[in-house]
Amino acid sequence: MEKVYDVLILGGGPAGYTAALYASRAGLDTILLEKMSAGGQMTLTGDIDNYPGFDEGVDGFTLGMKMQAGAERFGAKTEYAEVIGVDFSKQNKRVVTTNGEYLSKTVIIATGANPRELGIDGEAELTGNGVHYCAHCDGRFYKDKTVAVVGGGNSAVADALYLSRLVKKVYLIHRRDTLRATKIYHEPLMKCDNVEFVWDSVVKEFITDGKLKGVKVQNLKTQDLSEILCEGVFISIGRKPVTEFLKDEIELDSNRYIVADETTKTNIAGVFAAGDIRTKALRQVVTAASDGAQAAHYAEEYLSKL
Amino acid sequence: MSVLQLTKENFGEAKNSEKTVLLDFYADWCGPCRMVSPLVDEIANENPQYLVCKINVDAEPELAGAFEVMSIPTLVVMKNGQIVNKSTGARPKTQILAMLED
Structure with missing residues (x-):
């Protein structure tokens, strides 16, 4: 007979491993599938200062x-193992992976999100060589050069601040005329004399001659096109959820996030969505961890009624 | 086989190897590099037919420059001293193996 787990968790970020902690500590037979290594998106940042209990900050990989x-x-x-597909139609849910198939009474989906791309020509070819999604990883290759950061949220502004200490000049290209980032970032950024804001603007094209030479931007108010010369572009315009493998098995919103409230319950009994993958307002390590605990709690409740 | 830590002094061992060579360009402070590193160790241990090497980009900027590494982790597959495959970013072990088998 095939082994049937109590709780199967997809994804080894903070939501997944918190769910695994709560479920295993509750005595449930728990397995977590991770495609690479623990940490998820946390590993893309340097120090995390807003996860409680680490008064000196902690790096995402270590956490x-x-x-x-x-x-x-x-x-x-x-x-x-990497998940290829799922079948939630029966009471024992089936998950198909690169490492074989798994059966479980409950599934907690915590596959998180990846950086969102701009979606313009040449982006894939330039990725890793001119176009980047991890300022912390790749910023040092642009020492004393000129770069652009695209975006206006917390991640974009943190990236711009980090890069401003390494590079000659940072252009911050944002589609609005104010930052969406929280206030704690504003003052240090305004104090950087090598950061120039490019407001109300979007990137339309990469300028290349094999290597990136700059970007063509359009001002959304005036429609004017202009060119910004830079050797690197760091894109930080939000995330896209990892839900392709779910196909039509579960209810998603228009942005492909799994529809679930604070209970993490999805439209399918026994299937839960925790962390960045879920429709929610605040996507942080601590809220992902919180979701993991909720998901394990409601999975346990569901199991007790089987 | 164990992983060979490459420097510009011993780079010839990789360049002149008769085996297919995997190069992992990394830095200690890079989270995704630290995710890939144990996978590369496993590949080295399980596949003696490959020569698996790591290059610390902080210690070896010339080698990183020679391979035009602008993003880490960067994985490079080399045969007879020629680059046959190159990818940036962390990726699962199955994908790294597929790069080597290409």
């Missing part, structure tokens, strides 16, 4: 490893 170790302490298992 991910600690969360994994914390869950494994109570018996949660991790297997490394």
Whole structure:
């Protein structure tokens, strides 16, 4: 007979490993599937200053490893596999992966999100060589050069601040005329004399001659086109949820996030959505961890009624 | 086989190797690099037919420059001293193996 788990968790970020901690600590037979290594999007940032309990900050990779170790302490298992598809039509849910198939009574989806692309010509070809999505990883290759950051949220502004300390000049290109980022970022950014704001503007084209030379931007108010010369572009315009593998098995919103409230319950009984993958207002490490606990709680409740 | 830590001094061992070579360009402070690093170790241990090497871009800027590394992690597959495959960003072990088998 095929093994049937109590709780199967997809994704090893903060939501996934918190769910794994709570589920295994509650004595449930728990397995977590991760395609690469613990941490998820946390590993793309440098220090995380807003996860409580770390008064000196903590780097995302270390926090991910600690969360994994914390869950494994109570018996949660991790297997490394990428999910290809799911079948939630029966009481025992089936998950198909690169490493075979798994059956479980409940599934907690915590696959998170990836950086959103601009979606313009040449982006894929230039990625890793002119176009970047991780300022913390790749910023140092642009020491004393000129770069552009696209976006106006917390991540974009944190990237611009980080880069301003390394590079000669940073252009911050944002589609509105004010930043969406929280206030704590504004003052340090305004104080940087090597950051220039390009308001009300979107990137229309990459200018290349094999290598990136700059970007063509359009002002949305005047429609004027202009060129910004820079050797690197760091894109930070939000995320896109990892939900392709779900196909039509579960209810998604128009942006492809899984529809679920604070209980993390989806439209399918026994299937839960935790962390960035879920429709929610605030996507943070701490809210992802919170979702993980909620999901494990409601999974346990569901199991007790089977 | 264990992983060979490459410097510009011993780079010839990779360049002149008769085996297919995997190069992992990384830095200690880079989260996605730290995700990939244990996968590269596993590939080295499980596949003696490949020569698996790591290059610290902070310690070896000339090598990183020679391979036009502008993003880390960067994985490069080399045969007979020639680059046959290159990718940037963290990726699952199955994808790294597929790069080597291409």
